[in-house]
Amino acid sequence: MRRRMAGVAVAVVLIVAATLPRAGGAAAQEAEKKSAVKKEMPAGWKMRLDEADAKPAEFQFWTMPPGWHITTGPAAIVYDPAKTASGNFRIESETFLFPGEHPEGVGVIFGGKNLELPTQSYTYFLIRKDGRFLIKVREGAETRTLVPWTAHAAIVPHDGTKQTAKNVLAVEAGVETVDFYVNGQKVHSLARAQVKADGVVGLRVNHHVNVHITTLNVTPR
Numbered sequence: 001m002r003r004r005m006a007g008v009a010v011a012v013v014l015i016v017a018a019t020l021p022r023a024g025g026a027a028a029q030e031a032e033k034k035s036a037v038k039k040e041m042p043a044g045w046k047m048r049l050d051e052a053d054a055k056p057a058e059f060q061f062w063t064m065p066p067g068w069h070i071t072t073g074p075a076a077i078v079y080d081p082a083k084t085a086s087g088n089f090r091i092e093s094e095t096f097l098f099p100g101e102h103p104e105g106v107g108v109i110f111g112g113k114n115l116e117l118p119t120q121s122y123t124y125f126l127i128r129k130d131g132r133f134l135i136k137v138r139e140g141a142e143t144r145t146l147v148p149w150t151a152h153a154a155i156v157p158h159d160g161t162k163q164t165a166k167n168v169l170a171v172e173a174g175v176e177t178v179d180f181y182v183n184g185q186k187v188h189s190l191a192r193a194q195v196k197a198d199g200v201v202g203l204r205v206n207h208h209v210n211v212h213i214t215t216l217n218v219t220p221r
Contacts, residue, residue: 042068044082048115050075059205067094067214070106070205077109077122079202085110086198088221091171093203095127096164096212103130104206107169108216112200123196124204125180127167131157133187135180137196146195147188154185164212172221173197 039062041047047059051074058073070078085091093108105126112122119140126134133155135147158165170181178195180188201218205211 041078042080044080045078046081046116047076047078048120064212067212067216068203069212070203071210072205072208075104075204075206077112077115077124077202077204079109079112079115079200081115081200083201083216083218084199085173085201085218087173088175089173090219090221091201091217092168092219093170093216094166094168094214096166096214097129097158098164098210098212099158099160099162100129100208100210102208103128104209105134106205106209106211106213107133107203108171109200109202109204110171110173111196111198112202113196115200115202121196122199122202125169125171126204126206127155127169127182128206129158129165131155133180133182135188135190146190150188152182152185152187154182154187156183174221 039060041061042063047056047061049056049059054074059076061068061070061078091108091110095106097106105128107124107126109122109124114120115122121137121139123135123137132149132151133147134149137144137146156165156167168183172179172181173192176192177189178192178197179186201216203213203216
């Protein structure tokens, strides 16, 4: 795994991210203690659980340079209200999916509006461990599928070992289209009119997922 994360700044907390897939059980817990990582929500970030009766304590999201680590019970989005994208832009996020039994999705949200209100809306682009991707829109309590779970060779699936699966997701919004990429390959394209593109950018992680996310970058095009 260390070879797969080459080029990423080396820090004590990174050792935890590198060790967890291999260690498991007591060894993993000991590694976390040594890293002195506090599992506290990063400053300025907010969380919204899918279900109103879900327990926030079961969705853990904390800073672990480089980036953040997330382990979930319930599904949720996390976002910094100050991180937005509009017009022509590119979003990119590098993820390392850890072993787990549940084939649930992880990825990015964009076009976020009213994220703390019942009228919340956003578009999300997810991948999951079996090498499939999904594009959906949330509008209030309802979701609308733009692209159902679809297999694509560009996605690195998790092979079921104790290693991690690295994937880089990107969304490029232009005047006429919004294009979706995994590991530099376009996996789908939608008309701009179909997609809620302008707004808050963040992360979405579904049920029972263990993932390390090193980047969430927004750049104008």
